[in-house]
Amino acid sequence: MALLEVENMVLSFAGLEVIRNLDFKVKEGTIASLIGPNGAGKTSVFNCLTGFYRPDSGRITFNNRSIIRRKPHKITQFGMARTFQNLRLFKSMTVLENVMSGMHCRTSAGALGAVLQTKSQRREEELIRQFSEECLSFVGLLDKKDRDAGNLPYGDQRRVEWARALATKPKLLLLDEPAAGLNHDEKQELIELILHIRNALGITIFLIEHDMGLVMRVSEKITVIDYGQKIAEGSAEEVQNDPKVIEAYLGSEDEEL
Amino acid sequence: MSTSSNTSTVTGAVNWLRHQHNRLIVLLVMAAVAMFFPLIANNYMLEVLTNAWFYTILCLGLNIVVGYAGLLDLGYAAFFAVGAYTTGILTSQFGINFWLTIPAAVFCSMVAGIIIGGPTLRLRSDYLAIVTLGFGEIVRIIARNLDITGGASGLIGIDRPFFFGIELSQGIHFYYVFLFLAILACFVSFRLQNSRLGRAWQYVREDEDAAEAMGINRVGVKLYAYVIGAMFGGVAGSFFAVKMTAISPETFTFSQSVLILLGVVLGGMGKIPGVIVGAFALVLFPEVFRDLGSMRMLVFAIVMLIIMLYRPEGIWPRGKS
Numbered sequence: 001m002a003l004l005e006v007e008n009m010v011l012s013f014a015g016l017e018v019i020r021n022l023d024f025k026v027k028e029g030t031i032a033s034l035i036g037p038n039g040a041g042k043t044s045v046f047n048c049l050t051g052f053y054r055p056d057s058g059r060i061t062f063n064n065r066s067i068i069r070r071k072p073h074k075i076t077q078f079g080m081a082r083t084f085q086n087l088r089l090f091k092s093m094t095v096l097e098n099v100m101s102g103m104h105c106r107t108s109a110g111a112l113g114a115v116l117q118t119k120s121q122r123r124e125e126e127l128i129r130q131f132s133e134e135c136l137s138f139v140g141l142l143d144k145k146d147r148d149a150g151n152l153p154y155g156d157q158r159r160v161e162w163a164r165a166l167a168t169k170p171k172l173l174l175l176d177e178p179a180a181g182l183n184h185d186e187k188q189e190l191i192e193l194i195l196h197i198r199n200a201l202g203i204t205i206f207l208i209e210h211d212m213g214l215v216m217r218v219s220e221k222i223t224v225i226d227y228g229q230k231i232a233e234g235s236a237e238e239v240q241n242d243p244k245v246i247e248a249y250l251g252s253e254d255e256e257l
Numbered sequence: 258m259s260t261s262s263n264t265s266t267v268t269g270a271v272n273w274l275r276h277q278h279n280r281l282i283v284l285l286v287m288a289a290v291a292m293f294f295p296l297i298a299n300n301y302m303l304e305v306l307t308n309a310w311f312y313t314i315l316c317l318g319l320n321i322v323v324g325y326a327g328l329l330d331l332g333y334a335a336f337f338a339v340g341a342y343t344t345g346i347l348t349s350q351f352g353i354n355f356w357l358t359i360p361a362a363v364f365c366s367m368v369a370g371i372i373i374g375g376p377t378l379r380l381r382s383d384y385l386a387i388v389t390l391g392f393g394e395i396v397r398i399i400a401r402n403l404d405i406t407g408g409a410s411g412l413i414g415i416d417r418p419f420f421f422g423i424e425l426s427q428g429i430h431f432y433y434v435f436l437f438l439a440i441l442a443c444f445v446s447f448r449l450q451n452s453r454l455g456r457a458w459q460y461v462r463e464d465e466d467a468a469e470a471m472g473i474n475r476v477g478v479k480l481y482a483y484v485i486g487a488m489f490g491g492v493a494g495s496f497f498a499v500k501m502t503a504i505s506p507e508t509f510t511f512s513q514s515v516l517i518l519l520g521v522v523l524g525g526m527g528k529i530p531g532v533i534v535g536a537f538a539l540v541l542f543p544e545v546f547r548d549l550g551s552m553r554m555l556v557f558a559i560v561m562l563i564i565m566l567y568r569p570e571g572i573w574p575r576g577k578s
Contacts, residue, residue, distance in 0.1 A: 050470060076472035088467035090460055101460045105472025107453055111485055114452030115445050121452070128453065168472055 002061075003028040003172055003204050004049070004080075009058030011041075011048055011228075018044050019055070019228040026172070026221075031198055031205045033219040035212075035239075037248055041228040042208040043085060046176055050082050051075045063171060077105045081170035083161045085177045085208075091150030095141060098149045098160050099132040102167025135163040138201075139193065155186045162193070166201075173197065175207035179214050187214060194218050216240070224248070268574055291436055295429050303428045305544050307500075310435035311493060312536040316520040317442040317529070318489025323518065324527035325455060326482035327462030328378070329386040332393025333517050335373075336487040338400060338509035339366045340494025345412040345504050346405055355418035359495050366491025367484050369396075374483035378476050393514050401506040411505030418499050431500045438496065439533075442489060446529050449485070458482055523561060525571025534572050 002025040011019040018041050026032045034042050047053040049060060051072035060068045067075050081102070090098050107128060113121035136142045139159040144152065149160050158178070165173055178194070179187050191214060197203050209215045215222065216236040224232040224239055226248040232239050239245055273279055295303055319333045343362040347353040377388045400406040407413070417426045425431065449455050457478045460468040469475050498504050516539060524535020542560070546553045564572060 052466070052470075071474070072466075072469040073472045073474045076470060082470055084467065084470070088464050088470075090463040090467065092463065093456075093459060097456060097459075100456060101468065101471040101473065104453065104457055104460075109453045111449060111452075111454055111481065114454055115448045117448065125453070164471065 001028055002026065003063060004206065005059075005061040006045075006049070007059040007061075009045075009048060009060065010056045011044055011053060012056055017228060019048070022058070022225065022228065022230055024223045024230065024233065026204060026206050028171075028204055029198070029202060030220045031194065031207075031218050032221045032223070033215045034206065034208050034223050034225065035210075035215055036225040036231075040225045040248075042225065043176060044228075045225070046082065046174055046208060049075075049174065050080065073105065076168055076170075079169070079171035080174065081165035081168045081172070082174040083158075083165055083176055083178065085180060087154075087157050087161060089149045089157055089160055089164075091148070093149060094146050095136065095149050095152070095160050096129070096132055096145040099135050099145075099163045099167050100128050102135070102164045102169075103128040103131055106169055132163075132167050135166045138166065139163045154181055155183075158182070158190075166197070166203075170203055172204045172206060175205065175209075177208055177210060179209055179211040187211065190214070191218055288440075295432055300428055303432050305540060307428065307432045307435050309537045309540040310432070310439040311497065312517070312520055312540050313439040313533050314435070314442045314489060314493040315517045316524070316532045316536040316539075317439075317446050318486045318493065319517050320486075320521050320527065320529075320532045321446065321449065321458075321482050321489065322486035323521050324532070325450065325458040325462070326479050327382070327458075328479060328482065329382050330389045330483075330486070330514075331386050331511070331518065332373075332389035332391070332396075332514050333486070333490060334509040334511070334513040335393040335396035336366045336369060336490030337494040337497070337513070337517075338396050338506075339369045339487075340491030341498040341504045341508075342400060342406055342412070342494075343491070344495040344498040345415050348499070349412055349415050350405065355416065355499055359492065362491045362495040363488050366487040366494070370484040370487030371480070374480045378479045378483065390511065390514075393509075393511060397506050397509050400509070406506075409506065411503060411507075412498075413503040415498050415502045415504070417502065425499070431496075434496060434500075438492065443529055443533070445489075450527075450529070454478070454481060519561070523564060523571060525573035528571065528573045531571050531573025538572070 004026040006022055006024050009019055009022045010017065022045065034045060036042055044053060048055045051067070051070050051074070054069050058068065059066065062075070062078060062080060065078060067078060090101065107124050109121045109124050133142060133145065136145055139162050141156060141159050141163060144156065149157065152160065179190055182190060194205060194207075195218065198205055219236060222234065222236060222239045223230060224242070224245050231244045231248060232242040234242075294306065298306065315333070315337060319330065322328050322330045322333070340362040343365045344355065344358040347358040347361060348355055373389065373392045377385055380388065401409050417424050419425070423430070425434065457468070457473050460471065460473055461475055461478055465475055520535040520539040521532055522535070523538055524533065525531025542557050543553055546556060549556055
């Protein structure tokens with residue numbers, strides 16, 4: 001069954017169509033990828049899914065619920081979490097505080113509870129802390145929980161973003177270029193982490209990536225877009241041998257294939 | 258050279274303060290000084306200190322909006338006005354007991370906060386500043402033109418409240434009233450700062466989009482800050498009305514809003530001890546340098562400029578290292 005289904009999605013900016021009649025599905029429990037040359041509209045697709053852009057028309061169904069034109073925070077609440085292409089951490093806050101932000105939409109204490117420190121408020125705070133620490137230990141950063149997030153090395157900052165997304169207890173995790181800026185070893189660890197999240201936590205993963213090696217190794221299904229349109233879809237081998245895909249990438253990124 | 262050594266002394270002191278044990282000692286000493294101060298103070302000193310506590314409450318309220326949620330509000334005096342007028346009108350014209358007007362003042366300032374915040378908090382911060390500036394002026398002009406608010410001359414003859422049979426009429430009474438309210442404001446601020454809501458304000462302040470992506474309702478969280486800030490202003494206004502026994506629209510001008518904002522920025526946005534220091538600096542400086550006569554506001558302005566140039570984060574140092 002499809003966890004995420006996009007039908008006939010159109011997005012335009014000032015008359016220019018960035019995404020044209022896009023259709024695709026992401027099945028529950030799979031790892032799927034969206035690839036395409038630079039400027040093909042991949043990040044725009046992500047922004048439509050997560051509510052940051054409002055598509056002109058089409059349907060987006062997530063977990064049997066229409067999420068088109070819903071607010072980003074609502075969509076996160078429905079169980080879709082994302083990471084950003086260029087890291088968007090809360091830099092002057094600690095690693096733990098960053099991850100705790102993910103638990104916000106799963107908890108409810110308000111001002112009165114905070115001022116009176118009611119029993120349920122304290123229990124909730126403890127729960128937030130515990131679960132955030134679990135997420136941190138899952139990505140292997142528990143020992144750095146009290147450091148300022150902005151002072152961590154780049155690879156660790158990526159992991160904080162992951163832990164933060166996991167703390168929202170997502171059904172679907174959207175990763176926007178997770179390998180960008182990582183070295184070879186870090187990419188290997190990333191592949192393991194992606195597989196581990198799916199296998200151990202059962203979270204469906206949908207990612208955008210430029211690094212073809214990584215995409216081909218982890219993806220069970222790949223959707224290729226160019227100029228905002230789908231040009232191919234299928235397994236890694238199917239996509240790699242598709243003449244349209246080769247044409248779209250020719251001369252620009254084929255050396256990475 | 259001397260500034261750098263000064264800074265390190267201050268940082269050293271703050272490091273010392275970081276130990277909970279030491280912090281408790283300092284707090285107890287300060288509480289004792291504040292409690293017993295009226296025994297040695299003359300009326301003038303008492304009046305000045307009462308005023309300082311009063312500004313502490315207002316600055317802590319605005320700090321929730323500006324410091325915690327990062328929203329620039331240039332019309333904070335409006336909430337203070339709503340509280341003062343609610344109590345003023347209900348006691349002097351309807352004869353309602355002062356203590357019963359406090360919930361009404363809180364309610365009215367909350368409603369004012371929702372009315373102004375609801376539609377405007379979607380705006381970016383700089384637009385918000387302009388809208389709040391306009392709102393502050395609107396409230397003052399309405400108060401100036403309505404009959405019920407006493408027009409330009411304002412309300413006079415607001416009754417003094419009774420507290421367990423004692424009429425609160427002397428300086429010392431109000432000193433303790435405002436000291437108590439200031440401590441309460443600190444307590445509420447502290448609890449809020451270290452809560453789920455306090456963290457949400459900080460997330461939104463640091464990166465709105467990332468906060469939204471983490472499932473935080475950006476507008477809702479900001480409105481929360483705005484309304485809580487308004488409540489602080491409303492309560493302070495309520496007590497202000499009975500202390501002065503007379504209020505007029507000219508108390509709630511734009512310069513009043515700026516003065517409160519100045520206390521927050523000067524001391525250090527988002528830091529409770531900093532905001533208290535800022536409020537005290539605001540009130541004490543013009544008093545201490547009264548001898549300078551008409552030059553004192555100029556000197557005050559220059560001192561503030563220097564502080565902002567050398568310590569843009571405020572007098573109080575940054576908490577984390």
